[in-house]
Amino acid sequence: MKNALKWTLRVGLPVIVLLFLALLYFIPPFMIAPPETFSGPNLAQGPALDDIKDPAVRMIAERGKYIVVRTDCNGCHTSIGDKGPKWDEYLAGGGKAFYNQDSLESYCRNLTPDYATGLARRNDEEVLRVLQTGLLPEGRQTNWRRMPWPFMANWTPEDRYAVLMYLRHLKPVKHSIPDAKPGRVRTDAEATEEIYGGDYAGH
Amino acid sequence: MIFPPHRPFARFFLLAALAGFPVIAAVGKSKPADPLLGKTVYAARCAQCHGAGGKGDGPPSSILNARPRDFTSGTFEFRSTESGSIPTDNDLFNSVKNGLHGSAMPDWGHFVSDDTLRSVVEFIKTFSPRFRNEKPKSVHVGAPVPASPASIAAGRRAFERLQCGKCHGNDGEGTDAIATDLKDDGGNAITATTLTEPWTFRGGSNARDVYLRFRTGLDGTPMPSYKGAATEADMWNLANYIVSIGRKPVWKMNETELKELYSKLDRQHLENPLAWGKYLVETMGCGYCHTPMREDGSLMEDLRYAGGQRWRLVPFGDFVSYNLTSDKATGLGGWTDDELKKLLTTGIRRDGSRMYPFPMPWIAYAGLKSDDMNALVAYLRSLPAIYNKIPEPQTANFFAYMWGKFRMLILKDDLPFYAYPGNAGTEQGKPTTSIDGMRPHQPEGRRP
Numbered sequence: 001m002k003n004a005l006k007w008t009l010r011v012g013l014p015v016i017v018l019l020f021l022a023l024l025y026f027i028p029p030f031m032i033a034p035p036e037t038f039s040g041p042n043l044a045q046g047p048a049l050d051d052i053k054d055p056a057v058r059m060i061a062e063r064g065k066y067i068v069v070r071t072d073c074n075g076c077h078t079s080i081g082d083k084g085p086k087w088d089e090y091l092a093g094g095g096k097a098f099y100n101q102d103s104l105e106s107y108c109r110n111l112t113p114d115y116a117t118g119l120a121r122r123n124d125e126e127v128l129r130v131l132q133t134g135l136l137p138e139g140r141q142t143n144w145r146r147m148p149w150p151f152m153a154n155w156t157p158e159d160r161y162a163v164l165m166y167l168r169h170l171k172p173v174k175h176s177i178p179d180a181k182p183g184r185v186r187t188d189a190e191a192t193e194e195i196y197g198g199d200y201a202g203h
Numbered sequence: 204m205i206f207p208p209h210r211p212f213a214r215f216f217l218l219a220a221l222a223g224f225p226v227i228a229a230v231g232k233s234k235p236a237d238p239l240l241g242k243t244v245y246a247a248r249c250a251q252c253h254g255a256g257g258k259g260d261g262p263p264s265s266i267l268n269a270r271p272r273d274f275t276s277g278t279f280e281f282r283s284t285e286s287g288s289i290p291t292d293n294d295l296f297n298s299v300k301n302g303l304h305g306s307a308m309p310d311w312g313h314f315v316s317d318d319t320l321r322s323v324v325e326f327i328k329t330f331s332p333r334f335r336n337e338k339p340k341s342v343h344v345g346a347p348v349p350a351s352p353a354s355i356a357a358g359r360r361a362f363e364r365l366q367c368g369k370c371h372g373n374d375g376e377g378t379d380a381i382a383t384d385l386k387d388d389g390g391n392a393i394t395a396t397t398l399t400e401p402w403t404f405r406g407g408s409n410a411r412d413v414y415l416r417f418r419t420g421l422d423g424t425p426m427p428s429y430k431g432a433a434t435e436a437d438m439w440n441l442a443n444y445i446v447s448i449g450r451k452p453v454w455k456m457n458e459t460e461l462k463e464l465y466s467k468l469d470r471q472h473l474e475n476p477l478a479w480g481k482y483l484v485e486t487m488g489c490g491y492c493h494t495p496m497r498e499d500g501s502l503m504e505d506l507r508y509a510g511g512q513r514w515r516l517v518p519f520g521d522f523v524s525y526n527l528t529s530d531k532a533t534g535l536g537g538w539t540d541d542e543l544k545k546l547l548t549t550g551i552r553r554d555g556s557r558m559y560p561f562p563m564p565w566i567a568y569a570g571l572k573s574d575d576m577n578a579l580v581a582y583l584r585s586l587p588a589i590y591n592k593i594p595e596p597q598t599a600n601f602f603a604y605m606w607g608k609f610r611m612l613i614l615k616d617d618l619p620f621y622a623y624p625g626n627a628g629t630e631q632g633k634p635t636t637s638i639d640g641m642r643p644h645q646p647e648g649r650r651p
Contacts (some may be wrong), residue, residue: 016245020288021605021613024608024609024612024613025604025605025608027608027612039548039549039550039565039566039569039570042566042569043569043570044565044571046505055458056457056458056461059458059461059465060453060454060461066570066572069567070483070487070488070567070568070569070570070571070575071486071488072487072564072566072567074567075561075567078541122428125312129309130570131432132306132307132309133302133307133308133309134307135309135314139217139314141248141251143500144251144263144266144500145262145500145622147442148488148491149263149307149490150263150266150267151266151305151485151486151487151490152486152490153267153268153307154266154482154485154486155304155404156400156403157305157400157403157452158452158454161452161453161454162453172585175287198534
């Protein structure tokens with residue numbers, strides 16, 4: 001009896017460990033999903049713009065939607081779960097946290113027109129100013145490596161306005177984004193050691 | 204004791220305030236410019252684009268179509284002074300306070316007090332010796348010619364006589380412009396203003412602003428001063444004409460006008476795919492990754508679109524952005540259009556392997572309309588060839604990969620991604636450098 005248990009453990013434990021390792025190795029993380037499962041939903045997102053009553057606004061918003069999709073705003077502004085982007089929180093912020101050179105840790109903001117947490121409390125001028133100059137309503141300049149506003153500064157003002165109109169007609173999502181908080185800038189050595197424990201890209 | 208010991212600086216502040224009082228009282232409303240304040244505010248707010256040394260070379264400057272001003276040159280575009288003269292303090296102050304419309308220069312007056320802005324202007328003037336040695340020669344602005352059909356018609360004649368259409372196009376939209384490869388004094392490519400879109404006039408769009416641009420010229424650019432070439436009245440007529448051809452912006456248009464505008468734009472994009480492709484590439488941010496970055500986050504301009512920026516995605520490995528220039532050996536020169544389009548829309552490489560949807564966002568480009576995709580590819584094909592050999596993606600070693608995946612799937616940990624400064628590719632004539640020698644200065648961010 002004792003012997004049988006011993007042997008079960010001797011054979012079973014390594015098998016379980018090996019199975020676990022194999023599972024870990026082969027299980028596809030969300031990123032290796034086939035293309036159609038990814039690009040399909042990405043393009044299908046966004047509100048039904050047909051509901052907009054004013055035809056002029058609808059045309060502008062459709063233009064804006066195309067710009068938002070091709071510029072990949074949701075690459076950062078939609079949070080990502082285990083199964084890929086959380087589509088029910090489309091453009092609701094929090095997708096990525098960024099470490100800034102000015103020792104701040106900041107989060108992508110909620111772009112949906114929710115009053116408490118989103119862009120509804122910002123007027124047009126404030127939103128357009130962020131797109132054009134990277135200057136947030138509180139007067140802080142965003143780091144261009146995080147929010148790449150210089151590319152949006154190259155948009156024509158009419159394109160920026162189209163994007164604004166589209167954002168104004170998104171489905172409001174209540175998603176509170178923490179304010180930028182002071183973080184610590186790590187040194188080269190710390191950053192590398194902390195994650196990889198030395199040489200990472202071994203071949 | 205008047206000054207409690209736990210406030211050791213109270214005495215200093217009170218004395219400083221007392222010392223400052225007579226000065227404030229003497230000057231009246233506006234405080235004298237404070238050089239230290241100007242310097243501090245410049246470093247905090249202006250240096251990101253204009254550079255710490257005022258050379259207009261801050262990290263994002265090379266991306267912006269309207270480049271930040273180089274203060275060391277002492278030449279400024281938007282002035283009320285004679286061509287070649289330095290601007291007045293008020294000119295600089297107005298540009299800083301109200302911003303330059305349509306460009307990345309914000310209206311700082313919204314955030315910063317006038318007194319502080321005057322201090323900043325004083326500091327900006329220290330970058331060029333011209334402000335110490337010269338005095339601004341203000342132009343005399345006479346009585347304006349009121350806008351009337353006669354004045355506008357005279358303005359149109361002046362427009363033709365002065366050959367404004369050479370750069371701006373005969374319709375003011377640059378359609379039939381002859382001079383299309385304009386450069387400013389710094390050698391940067393610039394485009395002539397579209398005269399039918401007054402909301403993009405950086406110096407302002409009313410008749411007086413436009414008149415001043417003719418009268419003073421835009422120093423440092425090919426736009427000359429028309430003093431002498433045109434009479435005072437002609438310049439006012441011209442200004443009235445320019446104001447009159449301004450079209451409605453989209454935010455004031457109705458449905459039919461919008462339909463007309465958008466079909467016109469789509470037609471223009473089809474007729475001139477290179478210009479449209481350039482706009483797409485410059486606004487979709489291809490250069491963000493496909494240009495190597497320096498330690499301070501600025502891009503290496505001579506390797507523009509030549510790839511070589513190295514990204515590390517934990518736990519997947521290291522990826523180096525590809526060379527987008529038309530170089531045969533190392534860039535897109537050897538690719539067919541179909542291969543390129545397949546990669547951009549489905550994320551499948553030439554060899555059939557699949558790309559991750561991050562950091563190269565091909566899932567977004569899958570949404571590009573086919574005409575736009577053609578324009579984009581056409582523009583990429585036209586990029587001058589730069590030899591920059593890009594190494595293959597490197598997967599992490601087994602243990603790092605397993606550890607990373609364990610953290611990601613079981614511990615639900617935040618896994619960071621890094622962008623490395625420096626060029627990971629191999630430029631022509633340079634010895635092969637090991638990319639293992641590169642070190643990130645800090646993580647770029649993480650996936651929460």
